[in-house]
Amino acid sequence: MNPQDFCIVLTTTNKQENAQQMIQVLLEQKLAACIQTMPISSHYVWQGEICHEEEVLLVIKTQLECYSDVEQTLTALHDYDVPQIVQVPITEGFHPYLAWIKQNTQKK
Secondary structure, three states: OOHHHEEEEEEEEOOHHHHHHHHHHHHHOOOOOEEEEEEEEEEEEEOOEEEEEEEEEEEEEEEHHHHHHHHHHHHHHOOOOOOOOEEEEOOOOOHHHHHHHHHOOOOO
């Protein structure tokens, strides 16, 4: 098993209901094996204005081959015009955990 076959996808939302909807769909469709959430404070520039928002960060564990499906699903469900959807490669990882991710995810 190659650790580089796995990735983490990050997205944020300011609505708990939107976070729960994305979590439910990603897990039901086996596009993610695990999704962790945490409250964060985001500071950013949007349309020329400095903004601050209390958000929920979703940390999505999946296979690299599922990324495009994860991105499409998040884009379809997200309530932001331009959501943060970034893929972070995994270069190393505990092989039994990576095997568990592989077992619980699949490309559409």
